Amino acid sequence: SGGCVLAFSEAKPENGVLSDSSEADSKKKKVVVLGTGWAGINFLKTLKNPSYDVQVISPRNYFVFTPLLPSVTCGTLEPRSIVEPVRNIVRKKNVNIHYWEAECFKIDAENKKVYCRSNIAGNLNEKEEIDVDYDYLVIAIGAPANTFNIPGVAENCHFLKEMEDAQKIRRTVIDCFERASLPNLSDDERKRILHFVVVGGGPTGVEFSAGLHDYVKEDLVRLYPKVKEAVKITLLEATDHILNMFDKRITAFAEEKFQRDGIDVKTGAMVVKVSDKEILVKNGGGTSTMPYGMVVWATGIGTRPIITEFMKQIGQGNRRALLTDEWLRVEGCDGIYALGDCATINQRRVMEDILAIFRKADKDKSGTLTVKEFQEVIDDIRERYPQVALYLKNKHMRTLVDLLKDSKGDAVKGSVEVNLEEFKSALSQVDSQMKNLPPTAQVAAQQGTYLADCFNRMEKCERNPEGPLRFRCEGRHRFHPFRYKHLGQFAPLGGEQTAAQLPGDWVSIGHSTQWLWYSVYASNDVEVGTALKMSNQPPEKINILVCPEV
Ligand code: FAD
Ligand code: MG
Ligand code: MG
Ligand code: MG
Ligand code: MG
Structure with missing residues (x-):
């Protein structure tokens, strides 16, 4: 059967x-x-x-x-x-x-x-x-969404994770404007209802605040002219800056733009409790209560x-x-x-494997590594431990041999031979470059593609393994490990302005940057045809306002 x-x-x-x-x-x-x-x-x-x-x-x-x-x-x-x-x-x-x-x-x-x-x-x-x-x-x-178990968040806040969330937010914003337009409301009550609070100054919170601001200024104030004075948008962020995962030039641009737009950005503000009409916020030494009409909670996962x-x-x-x-x-x-x-991903540390790497490289078992011995395993090391390449780049060094030479001081010219202790100390800082991958669509999509590709080639790779030398076990692994390729990070800031941080520390802020942003995802074989085709303008020249830091 x-x-x-x-x-x-x-x-x-x-x-x-x-x-x-x-x-x-x-x-x-x-x-x-x-x-x-x-x-x-x-x-x-x-x-x-x-x-x-x-x-x-x-x-x-x-x-x-x-x-x-x-x-x-x-x-x-x-x-x-x-x-x-x-x-x-x-x-x-x-x-x-x-x-x-x-x-x-x-x-x-x-x-x-x-x-x-x-x-x-x-x-x-x-x-x-x-x-x-x-x-x-x-x-x-x-x-x-992460509520950090803060009382009242799950019950009283909106999240922005799923389509239903987005639709609910849209209805609630309109409901707030309708409710605020009813007769017999006190000014305070009207102000409360039209106070929109966004918690979390990451890309989602920032983009939502900016979008809401545009929506209110461009559409809603025309539909509800009588209540427009009462509208307020507040963005609460627990750390010292919004968009703190971005280049500081982008953070500064966003903070200034929000200030001009009248979005009240409060940094160093920790929400401690949310009730049905008020938020309790700790800011510096004291706590204060903030009446609100709607809260959107966007503080990560x-x-x-x-x-x-x-x-x-x-x-x-x-x-x-x-x-x-x-x-x-x-x-x-x-x-x-x-x-x-x-x-x-649990990335492997060079230091965990240092002895095995050394032994593997020291082919003649002399207890020291020559440049020649070392060069034979360099490619495998770089592939198995991507932090090595990052470290070299940040130290403005071209190769691992440069790193070894550097650790031996100026005395050595041309050839270099290191023992285990010297090898250890040369590579001792390399692991400091390891970072967890961010929880983003780019990472998730690339991982999905990578894994399917492994499944597609499963039988072939059983026969012909292709991964790097693994220093802890003998032989090669079936597949290459997953390696993330960062295509850039984007933050729409409202008023058709989008900030982009591209690989190589390029920073771009401008009207047409959003085209760049779409193309990063569109190129990934994702058919969101309608959304991308909606706007029929061709991608314009990209407007680089700020050049890379040198
Ligand atoms: P998801 O895309 O969340 O998919 C999870 C899936 O699992 C869903 O289909 C869900 O229904 C299903 N599921 C849930 N529970 C179960 C269960 N018990 N059993 C079976 N199935 C289940 N990233 C970027 O790189 N760039 C951006 O500009 C960007 N903007 C974002 C804007 C917003 C508003 C949000 C919310 C996220 C944004 N992200 C962005 C992050 C990105 O969406 C996530 O990192 C990405 O969705 C993660 O993909 P995933 O497949 O792991 O999870
Ligand atoms: Mg040797
Ligand atoms: Mg992950
Ligand atoms: Mg998704
Ligand atoms: Mg998924």
Whole structure:
């Protein structure tokens, strides 16, 4: 008999085994993908090896182009222009892919099974439970907004993560204007209702504040002329600056622009409690209360309960995200991969492996490394430990040999020979360049593409491994490790101004920068056709206002 692909629980015995797979399909390796966001969808789009039987499970039967989500809150874009139905994507594939609209609530790594339930409207009381077997599991379920367990946040604030959130914000903004327009309100009450507070000065909070400001100034004040004096937008940020992950020139530009626009930016402001009409804010020594009409909470991401539970199960303890190796394999598991916002890569430190690297390089076992011995392993070191290249760049050094020479001082010219201690001290600062990858669409998309590419070449790479030399084990790894390629970081600032920070520290702020911004994502084979085609102007010349720092 064929493998039971999907079995419903006893609740619906008449369904029995639901499987349209033939005998041949049942021999295929079963891949289960959880999530249809940036990571999951890019995995599916890139997967083309027909030797898999794929099941995609996600409570959302569409992909959302999140960088444009803030535009939905102010009606600049309609929801349908920034989504893509999963079934459209799946339909076009030669690979056997089934989609189930359901949410996974438990992962059983030991028995290679995931447990899911459908939450389709109408099924709410009698929730269908589904259990699905896998050979390979791809966890790409993203991360929820982080409330930091601050009282009242979950109950009283809006988030901006999902399409429903954006639509709800849009309705609430209009509701506030309608409510403020009703007769018999005191001035204070009207001001409260039209006080929009945004918590979090990262890209999402900044873009939303800017968009809301434009929306109010360009559209709403014409529709509600009587209440326009009462409108106020406040942006609260806990650290000293907004957009603090950006170049300081961008931060300064944004802060000045917001000041001119009349957006009240309060830095060093910690929210300690949110009730239904007031926010309690700690600023410096004291606390103050701030009456509000609507709060949008955009302070970064937390952890889904299912991930917290799973990390406990596999001995990863209490972390924000699932730990994987550089091949995106979940540490401590077999056949499980995790990518995107729910995962973090455990990058290897050079210092952890220093002895093994030295021994491997010291071919003649002399106890010292010559330049020649060293040169033979340089490529593998650079590939296995990308922080090395970063370090050399920051120190304005060209090669690892330069680094060794530098550590030996001026005495050595031409040839250099180092012992273990000297080797250690030369490389001792290299790991300081390691940084976790940011939780962004760019990272998630590239990881999805990378992993599918590994799956596509699985058999071939069994025979001809291609990864770098691994210093802890003998031989080569099957695949190259995942390497992120940063294409730039963007922050729309309202008034059609977008700040861009491009690789190589180029900073650009201007009207046409947004074209650059779209193209970074559009080039990634993501079809958000409607949104991008909406504006029919050709991308203009890019207006570089600020040159790179030298
Ligand atoms: P997601 O895209 O969040 O997808 C997760 C998927 O898993 C969803 O389909 C969800 O329905 C599903 N899921 C959830 N729970 C379960 C479950 N239990 N079982 C099965 N499926 C589940 N990044 C950039 O690089 N540039 C930007 O300009 C940018 N702008 C952004 C603007 C906004 C408003 C937001 C919210 C994010 C923005 N990001 C941006 C970040 C980017 O969207 C995320 O980093 C990216 O979505 C992460 O991809 P992911 O696949 O890990 O998760
Ligand atoms: Mg995903
Ligand atoms: Mg997404
Ligand atoms: Mg991640
Ligand atoms: Mg030697």
